[in-house]
Amino acid sequence: MEETKELTKAEKKAQKKALKERMKHLKSGKLEKRDGRMGLFFMIPWFIGVAFFLAYPLGTSIWYSVNNIRTLPQGLMFRQVGFGNFTQILQSDPDFIVQLVDYITSTVLSVPIIVVFALMIAMMLNMKIKAKGFFRMIFFLPVIIVSGPILTMLTEEGAGSISAIDMNAITGAIQSFLPPMLADPISDLFSNMITTLWYSGVQILIFLSGLQKIDKSMYEAAKIDGGSGWECFWKITLPNVKPMILLNVVYTIIFISSNSTNPIISLIQTSMFSGDREKGFGYAAAMAWLYTGVIIIIVALFALVLMTRKDAYEKQVKRAKKAQKMEVRKRKKIERRNRRNAKRIEHQRAQGKITSRTTTRDEY
Amino acid sequence: MNKGKKINPKGFEIGQLKILAIILPLVIFMGMPIIFIINHAFKPMEELFAFPPTFFVRKPTMENFTKLMEFSNNSGIPLSRYVFNSVIVTLLTVGISLLLTTMSAYALSKIKFKGRNLLTQINQIAIMFVSTAVLIPRYLVVCQLGLINNVLAHVLPLVAMPVALFLVKQFVEQVPDSLLEAAYMDGATDMTVYYKVILPMIKPAIATAAILVFQQVWTNMETSNYYFQDDSMKTLTFYMNTLVNANNTVAGQGMGAAASLIMFLPNLILFIILQNKVMNTMASSGIK
Structure with a gap:
């Protein structure tokens, strides 16, 4: 043996x-x-x-x-401060915190609106209507405006809100129903409705490309089986454009956060070039990293909600593999224990403590 | 190919009415800025400062444009120089960055190699980072490469655009592997696959990315501001902006309005050229 x-x-x-x-x-x-x-x-x-x-x-x-940087005539002067910049921002820069909170609430609220709006428009543009090409162009055109200096000009002129609808009535109603924590960003959203909708050009385009890739015969099959348009939307359209939704959400968040009209960006810029002893490049860099962290968290949150789940087959395969692994591990454990015990018995036998030969390794 | 060219249905049906009823008001909202810009540029002085501001122009004039021309003629560097700079820079940047973006998108999503995930993650972090914060390090890099006052300083910082890569990569991922395998079976090299299979299939993504990159370059003032001391190397956008800012008087406003129309027109033209591609090739790309 x-x-x-x-x-x-x-x-x-x-x-x-x-x-x-x-x-x-x-x-x-x-x-x-x-x-x-x-x-x-x-x-x-x-x-x-x-x-x-x-x-x-x-x-x-x-x-x-992690440095305090000062610009001197001889060049940049570095002084290490560790996490000093970060703690200083969090403890003694009320502007940044307030604007960050504002930014988070407005982003979390407006991203779903933009994406849903874009999906609706894309679906309508995917149907059979006259002058489709013209409509598509109109909906995409704002994209080439919103990033330029023209947008600031337009908002100054008050073109950012829908003046035809009485905004005060809506915002007033919202503020009387909801706690101020929620009411403020929502009423802000309403008063900037147009600019919000302008952001949706690229998203519409991405959705359109997704919609056009859906096989038309799927809808036909569903209709033959008696599916309504509503059911078709939930069971065919939505699952098919799901990856596009994630893409669009990420794109929208990034677009909103790195837009030049974003107040946090201008805050970073001003603190970068401010003559304040405590501020400067280092301070601004720390601020930007904090901001980036917040953006990453928001993106991660949305991604967690929208992550495409694996289909049932893959799940089963994964589960089977896991079970197999467990089995192997268990067997190995038993083997290891057997070996250990056998060694111990061997040892004890050698010392003469056990004389009977009935306990052998195989019986374990 | 021909099938995709016709996106408008031929007839008008009653069934379209309900869709039109929703879309038309939205179209008016979305079209507003364009109408506004065009109207604004032709407004005479008293209408520009009218309160409450008017939306449509009542007495259109070319006054703003002639003033702009006069002003630029009087300054040391002719307007054509700025236009030339802008055109060269924009063409170079859009061309190079589209090439790089599609190539790396193909590699990142279809070829297996070491460090692929790492590179993807770098790109994803780079998307989320605010470009304002890398201003100073970027300046130092440009300085060390000796690119100050060189045309390349306009081009290189904008060439690798993470958002465009992200967008194109998503499209490349949807090209089915079996198509590429079929090409390999027929003896295609990676270059051929990239050129003959991938590129034609992601045309809509390329067109979208082209518009995005173009916009970024065309409206960019950072490079002119920081990397160029020589005024004759700066771009049109920068010039237009200084025009408006330096003469922030009554006269400056009118010129600013005209300038913003001039800045806006190339965007519009490019979009009209590309929109056929953007809208149609999506339908006929045959990706199922």
Whole structure:
């Protein structure tokens, strides 16, 4: 028995070695090698651009955020302050906190509105109507305006709200029903309705492309089985555009947060160039990182809600694999225990404590 | 291909009325800014400052445009120089960045290689980061590369645009693998697949990305502001902006209105050219 065990061990070792060798060989297979090479080839130009103008500046700004930087005639003067900038922002910069809270509430409220509006418009534009092309153009056009200086001009002129509807009545009604925490952002939203809707150009486009990829025969099949338009929307349209919804939500959040009309951005800019001893580049960098963190959290929240779930088959496969793994682990555990116990018994026998040979390893 | 060109149905049906009833008011809202910009540029002085502000122009004049022309003729550098700068910079940036974006989107979503996930994550973080904060490090980079007062300083910082990559990547991911495999089976190299399969299939995404990048470059003042001391190298946007800001008097307002129309027109033209592609190829891309 002892001999066979040894043999199997040696055999196992050899097998493992062979497998490893084979794996090594597999790893450097032609296809993967080529894929790796081509991947790098396609990525390198982009990567160089990113490395110089995004990654390196990003890294530097982390370094800046833990420093107090002052501009002197001789150049930049760094003084390490650790997390001083962050604590200072959180403790003694009321502007930033207030605007951050404002930003969070307005984003969380307006993102669903923009996305739902875009989906509605996209669905309507996907139907059969006359002058469809013209309508599509009109809905996309605001995109080329909202990022420019024209938007600020327009809002100054008061074109950002719907003057035809009596806004005061709506906002008044909202404020009497809801607590002020919620009422303020919602009434803000209503008074900036048009600008909110202007943001939805690209989203409409993305939705349209998603809608057009849906197989028309699916709707026909559903209709033959007696499905109504409403059911078709929930069972066919929505599941099919779901990835587009996530894409749109992310895009909208990013667009709102990095827009030049965003008050936090201007706050960062002013503190960057302020002559204040405590502020400066480092302070602004810390602020920007805090802001980025908040954006990432918001995006993550939305993504968690909208993440496409895996279908039933994949779930089952995953569960089966997990069960298998558990099984293997259990078996290994038992084996380990057996071996341990056998060793102990062997030891005890050698010491002469156990004389009977009835307890053997196999009985465990 | 031809099938996709006709997106408008031929006849008018009663069933369309309910959709039109919802869409038309929205169209008016959405179209407002464009009408406003066009009207604003032709307003004479007294209408520009009328209170309450009027939406439509009553007595259209070309006064604002002639003033703008006169002003630019009197300054040292002719307007055509700025236009030339802007056109060159925009063409270069849009071209290069579209090439880079589509290439890397293809690699990131269809080719397996080491570090793919890392690069994707870098891009995702970069999207979310505020560009204002990297202003100073970027300036230092441009300085160290010796690009101050070089045309490339206009182009390079904007070439790698994470949002565009994100957008295009989403579209490339939806190109079915079996299509690429079929191409490989027929002996296509990666370059051929990229050029003959991927690019035609993601045309709508490319057109959208082109519009986004164009907008970013065309309205960008950062580069002119920070990387150029030489006035003759700055872009049209910068010039227009200084015009409005420097003469923030009564005369400046009228010129500003005219300038914003001039700035807006290329956007409109590009969009009208591309919109056919943006809207139609989506239908005929054959991705199921």
